[in-house]
Amino acid sequence: MSAAQIELSGIERVFRLGDSEVHALRHLDVSIAPGEYVAVMGPSGSGKSTLLNLLGLLDRPNAGVYRLEGRDVTTLSPEEQARVRSERIGFVFQSFHLVPRLTAAENIALPMMLAGIPPRERADRVACALKDYGLENRAGHRPDQLSGGQRQRVAIARATIMRPAVILADEPTGNLDRATGEEVIRLLEQLNGSGVTVIIVTHDPVLGGHARRQLLMEDGALQHDSAREGAA
Amino acid sequence: MRVPDLIRFARDAATGSPLRTSLLVLAVAIGVAAVVVLTALGDGARRYVVNEFSSIGSNLVIVLPGRSETGGFNPANAITSTPRDLTVEDARALLRGTAIRRLAPLVIGTSEISVGGKLREVIVAGTTSQFIEVRRLSLAQGRFLSEEDWGRGSAEAVIGAKIRDELFGSEPALGKLVRIGDRRCRIVGVLAASGQGLGMNNDELVIVPVALAQAMFNSNTLFRILVEARNREAIPAAKAQAEEILKLRHDGELDVTVITQDGVLATFDRLLGVLTLGVAGIAAISMAVAGILVMNVMLVSVAQRTAEIGLLKALGATGRTIRMAFLAEATMLSLAGAVVGYVLGQAGAALIRHLYPTFPAYPPTWAVLAGLVTALASGILFGVAPARRAAALDPVQALSKR
Ligand SMILES: Nc1ncnc2c1ncn2[C@@H]1O[C@H](COP(=O)(O)OP(=O)(O)O)[C@@H](O)[C@H]1O
Ligand SMILES: [Mg+2]
Numbered sequence: 001m002s003a004a005q006i007e008l009s010g011i012e013r014v015f016r017l018g019d020s021e022v023h024a025l026r027h028l029d030v031s032i033a034p035g036e037y038v039a040v041m042g043p044s045g046s047g048k049s050t051l052l053n054l055l056g057l058l059d060r061p062n063a064g065v066y067r068l069e070g071r072d073v074t075t076l077s078p079e080e081q082a083r084v085r086s087e088r089i090g091f092v093f094q095s096f097h098l099v100p101r102l103t104a105a106e107n108i109a110l111p112m113m114l115a116g117i118p119p120r121e122r123a124d125r126v127a128c129a130l131k132d133y134g135l136e137n138r139a140g141h142r143p144d145q146l147s148g149g150q151r152q153r154v155a156i157a158r159a160t161i162m163r164p165a166v167i168l169a170d171e172p173t174g175n176l177d178r179a180t181g182e183e184v185i186r187l188l189e190q191l192n193g194s195g196v197t198v199i200i201v202t203h204d205p206v207l208g209g210h211a212r213r214q215l216l217m218e219d220g221a222l223q224h225d226s227a228r229e230g231a232a
Numbered sequence: 233m234r235v236p237d238l239i240r241f242a243r244d245a246a247t248g249s250p251l252r253t254s255l256l257v258l259a260v261a262i263g264v265a266a267v268v269v270l271t272a273l274g275d276g277a278r279r280y281v282v283n284e285f286s287s288i289g290s291n292l293v294i295v296l297p298g299r300s301e302t303g304g305f306n307p308a309n310a311i312t313s314t315p316r317d318l319t320v321e322d323a324r325a326l327l328r329g330t331a332i333r334r335l336a337p338l339v340i341g342t343s344e345i346s347v348g349g350k351l352r353e354v355i356v357a358g359t360t361s362q363f364i365e366v367r368r369l370s371l372a373q374g375r376f377l378s379e380e381d382w383g384r385g386s387a388e389a390v391i392g393a394k395i396r397d398e399l400f401g402s403e404p405a406l407g408k409l410v411r412i413g414d415r416r417c418r419i420v421g422v423l424a425a426s427g428q429g430l431g432m433n434n435d436e437l438v439i440v441p442v443a444l445a446q447a448m449f450n451s452n453t454l455f456r457i458l459v460e461a462r463n464r465e466a467i468p469a470a471k472a473q474a475e476e477i478l479k480l481r482h483d484g485e486l487d488v489t490v491i492t493q494d495g496v497l498a499t500f501d502r503l504l505g506v507l508t509l510g511v512a513g514i515a516a517i518s519m520a521v522a523g524i525l526v527m528n529v530m531l532v533s534v535a536q537r538t539a540e541i542g543l544l545k546a547l548g549a550t551g552r553t554i555r556m557a558f559l560a561e562a563t564m565l566s567l568a569g570a571v572v573g574y575v576l577g578q579a580g581a582a583l584i585r586h587l588y589p590t591f592p593a594y595p596p597t598w599a600v601l602a603g604l605v606t607a608l609a610s611g612i613l614f615g616v617a618p619a620r621r622a623a624a625l626d627p628v629q630a631l632s633k634r
Contacts, residue, residue, distance in 0.1 A: 058546055082545065083550070086547070093631075101248040111548055114544065114549045116233055158547070
């Protein structure tokens with residue numbers, strides 16, 4: 001096994017709601033190599049989204065160390081974390097999270113705009129992405145003029161436009177019908193085929209079965225890791 | 233994020249919610265427009281008064297018949313009989329005053345002037361040779377009334393610039409004989425064009441010796457005595473002396489009113505001071521209201537766009553970028569409001585000038601600049617808090633808000 005791209009050790013995430021505490025993640029140790037295709041599964045409330053948010057640096061653990069490409073990212077300043085999010089990580093959400101007032105092309109270009117990439121290069125890369133995801137004649141449409149599948153394709157195009165090393169997708173098919181969902185999964189698998197690490201949260205055992213590695217979460221703890229199966 | 237992108241992003245965010253945006257722009261615009269219009273009124277009033285008074289001469293003390301014309305209502309007036317008239321002899325007596333440099337008695341009436349078949353109604357001023365110095369007028373041609381005994385009344389006249397143009401056109405006026413009422417006079421001088429002064433247009437005036445005017449109007453009273461004090465410091469003394477001399481002459485009764493330019497100006501000054509204070513107060517209030525409105529609307533905007541802010545952060549936006557975006561939006565809205573307010577204010581001032589042509593309602597440059605700068609500064613200042621709040625949002629918390 002090559003050096004881990006993602007390395008979690010002793011991760012704890014506790015939410016305090018008044019007096020009660022919710023242990024969303026308990027003592028998590030996971031290591032993921034570059035180019036892996038991982039499905040995170042488990043019942044609702046088991047901590048899948050919390051895990052993905054931590055991986056995407058949208059949230060900080062209460063304890064433990066998260067190393068991304070050998071670097072401890074939990075101790076980075078907010079500005080440095082933003083840079084890591086911008087350059088290394090692409091996020092795909094269940095509810096798409098497109099900016100309603102921006103067109104498909106503008107939504108796809110958003111991460112590049114935030115990163116300060118010159119307009120000419122942005123235009124070229126957006127044109128490529130629109131073609132790759134079959135959205136050429138939807139470039140000027142706003143999200144409310146797009147179907148669910150098209151919206152999620154725009155979201156995936158946006159997540160990949162900065163050529164991240166890791167794609168994190170939190171139930172990307174949750175709001176789509178079966179056929180459209182499978183199409184989205186195919187896109188993510190194509191990305192994985194080109195060497196990008198893909199981590200998908202899903203309820204669906206069929207879709208989860210596509211992945212080469214499955215992580216089964218339960219009550220904030222890692223219940224089962226298909227990669228350890230063979231080793232054990 | 234690049235500056236053009238930042239501006240475009242902020243603009244789209246602003247135009248994305250037209251109601252919020254137009255409310256904000258309106259609030260700032262009203263503030264700026266209020267400053268422009270109110271200072272135009274205040275400064276216009278000040279300019280009007282200063283113009284009026286500087287055009288009638290300086291160190292001027294004016295004697296008018298009757299008591300207390302400007303001093304407010306005095307119950308004694310209601311009872312006492314008609315006041316004694318002012319006469320040429322009264323004026324002559326005033327020359328004794330040590331604080332008085334020179335003076336000019338003044339008789340006013342309307343008459344007709346005619347020459348070569350042209351006829352025109354004019355205001356005739358009967359006075360003496362020193363009138364031109366007392367009133368600080370200047371001549372375009374010829375000379376002023378000759379220095380002669382005030383009782384003599386030579387048949388000579390000095391005419392205003394406009395009268396000259398109307399009666400003589402391009403022909404020479406000096407030395408011509410004209411008929412004024414039932415008298416024939418020779419034109420000895422023409423006043424330089426000057427315009428308005430104390431409600432009396434010098435350009436349409438015909439000036440003749442005081443005795444001639446009194447004969448014309450068949451009266452021996454004076455309308456005013458214009459007195460010039462030796463200097464600015466001598467004005468109160470000149471006033472006191474005039475009152476004293478006339479009281480003596482009028483059997484110990486002070487039945488004239490002596491007004492000084494200073495007194496009148498001081499009254500106006502007080503009034504205008506209050507007006508300016510009021511203007512400043514209203515302007516400050518409207519600016520503060522606009523600023524607080526900007527802040528609140530921007531805070532609402534932050535709350536409404538929490539999910540978007542979370543998303544931007546998830547996509548790699550730094551806190552700085554988010555701060556700049558919100559600040560750019562607040563600045564843009566304030567700037568738009570300032571421009572709209574400036575245009576509205578100038579239009580308002582122009583409307584006032586159109587309705588009251590003699591009132592110079594121009595906003596002073598300092599006030600316009602102060603208004604614009606204050607609007608921008610308050611927009612930016614009050615935009616900072618919402619921008620900071622937006623930038624401080626935790627990405628995952630923000631994202632989960634819908
Ligand atoms: N912001 C939060 N505040 C409090 N509790 C939270 C918060 N986010 C998640 N949780 C709790 O943490 C647990 C894990 O949630 P989550 O990771 O969303 O589960 P999953 O995505 O597997 O359905 C749940 O019990 C949930 O209620
Ligand atoms: Mg979830």
